[in-house]
Amino acid sequence: MNPRCRPADHLSRRALLKGALATTAGGVFMNWGDLFGSAAHAKDVAKEQKSCILIWLNGGASQFETFDMKVGRPTGGPLRPIQTNVVGAQICELMPKMAQQMDKVAVIRSMRTSQIDHPGGIHLMHTGYGPSANVRYPEIGAVCAKFLGREKPDLPNFIKISSNGDAGAGFLGPNYQPFGLDHDGRLPQFAVSNLDPKIEANRNELRNFAEDSFALDRKVEVAGMHREAYESVRRLQKTLKVFDIEQEWAKHRDLYGDTKIGKGCMLARRLVESGVAFVEVGQSGYDTHADNFAGHKGLVPPMDHAWAGLLTDLHQRGMLKNTLVVWMGEIGRTPSINNRSGRDHYVRAWTTVLAGARIKPGIVYGETDLDGKDVKDKPVTEGDFFATIYKSLGINPNKENFQGVRPIPLAPFGSNVVEDLLA
Amino acid sequence: MPDLNPMKATLHCELVFEGAWTTSVAFLGSGRRLAAGNREGVLLVWDLPEQPTKESPAPTRKLEGHTNAINRLVASDDGKLLISASHDKSVRLWDPTVEPAGSAEVIVDSEQREREAKKNPKGAALSKPGVKIATQQAQHVFTGHRAWVQALGMSRDQKRLISGDDSGLVCVWDLATRQQLAKWTGSPANWITSACLSADGQTAFVAEFCSPRGSFDRPPAQVRLFEAATGKETLDFLKVLYPNVKVRDSSYGYATTWGQFVAQGLVAAEFSPDGKLLALAQGGETGTGKVHLMEVATGKLLRSVSGHQSGACDAIFSADGKYVLSVGRDTTLRICQVADGKEVAQLGKPRGGQFKDWFHAVALSPDQQWLAAADISGRVYVWSMG
Structure with missing residues (x-):
């Protein structure tokens, strides 16, 4: 198996077909409730053309070596803070470029989450929920694809570039499954047809003819789903230019x-655009x-450069007001x-950062104590965090779907939108 | 100069230096004087007791000025010159024999006090006065570095100094005039992890490394010799060792190949007294923690000796060039014969079996009568070799 092509990370022809069939079967057991009845809401959101870019720091970046330094304390470490373009806000010296973009971001220094290990943390910070054997929660990307994405898009609505998280679309079904790209933005092999275009077209015609004949005297939707699966892959062929970034990369290499x-962040901007x-x-x-x-x-300096470049680029193109940029990993560090000169896992007090969309720029929200051991003020749970993200994107975080009679909101019950973070 | 007899090493005393990792150590001449620095930038001097003792002697002097970790210390044979390299981006030159300028109270047993206070919360352990000792400032500060200075070396003729920082900048200094003789930079994004000068100061060794930044943008390590006065490259050890591997800035394959030799960076380097060999220590958290003995003339690997599980931290030659002494994360000090690579002594048992934690630095007095290791738990162990 190609290690770059994990089934959970992308939508292969076969996976798409299987998924489409599974969704049909799933409909028997699941009541999708408001999710599938929310077409009007989705249309409203689509008008605003909101989108989201997640910069995922796999493994869990240290808050002490980024946004919540404790210089002079036993927990502080050897790195030093630098001034930013927001009065009173200091960040780590490893991020000189983000120091000049602090007026565009909201730093949350008071994250307190519930999953301390990687698998649980990755699931939690991709879905808002801890892992469960009973419910397949969708990742934030799938939720955004559902509520913000275009119908029958040429490009997939949820794309991952060299990233993690295996929850995928969860109960939202295969239409919202992530499409995975290689670490430098290359398309997976299955996405490009090896056939001569004429032969490919003939083959499609023949398949459509067979499907139409099959569907004439049958009432099930399988044939339609099968056709849609192929159509979505064919639509993707029309957009391959978007993934060919070399020409633009030459112009933007210094920025990112x-x-x-850096390359991943520029491609992200290009895809959102x-x-x-x-x-x-x-x-x-x-x-x-x-x-x-x-x-x-x-690790931090190249990330700093890429992230600052992304914010600059989005801002200059007027896209930042409609694009939420989320910066997080699955955990913080002790x-x-x-x-071993290391820091271990820690979720009692750590940091995430938001920018763009409705997020209030240039603020630091929450506070940790002197040594960074606990949240001193304004704790933010994973539920609060996801509720805030969804609201900033115009998605109702309380929107429920049902598993049997069990309601499952997009953000967990009891979550509160952090209104202070929203403009 | 008496021969070094590794079998005669006897623990003489244990210097308590708590509060932060003890990261560096150097003997000040052949007497019983020693300097040690820690991760907070505190630099202290001790006069060692004549007789072995279980009591920890108090420091006698504090060298003030550094504001962040002291990574390396080098000293002249007469003990009148001490040079320190720091995370605070400076290299400082001291004469620890001058009259002190002031005094300060120093607490070196902070962790013992905290333990005592936990047992007896109503006691006065935390408020007890510290030791009042003399203080002095640096005679000179070498400026120009832009990042943590992790590499430092002095020529055996004690005329030249080399320093390297995490921005890839290497500087060669003239110690008499304190002027910069040359400077050059390594690969973009690389850090200078170790540097040293040949006995006459004419040849410079520099090792570069950078932690992984991603699978395709990992810059290659560099392990090279230069003309110290000009910065002109004269030998690339990796090209000698791996002649068939093409050097590309973005080659992961190349990185994995040289990774076997470099591990997580060559963190210590020293020329042998006769200038024919280089000792290079594999650092970072790595399984092997070997010390490579390299032939300077050919660039070939003579042999790899020692082996500190989880990584080596420091390596030096004995003054007679017969032994290489190394310390590491396995909490041991190991002494190996240069001639055949045989390990002839191991001070401490691996992984906390005897001493508390990593040995971060090692020093041998110029007369080979005293040996010291800095333990990151806040200790300096001193052995008598006579």
């Missing part, structure tokens, strides 16, 4: 930084149980520095 994450509802760009390596400071010194 000549790195993997082309109508994709949700793009996730991943950077791995933050699980720094050993050599945390060296690790962050290697205040204590272990004897």
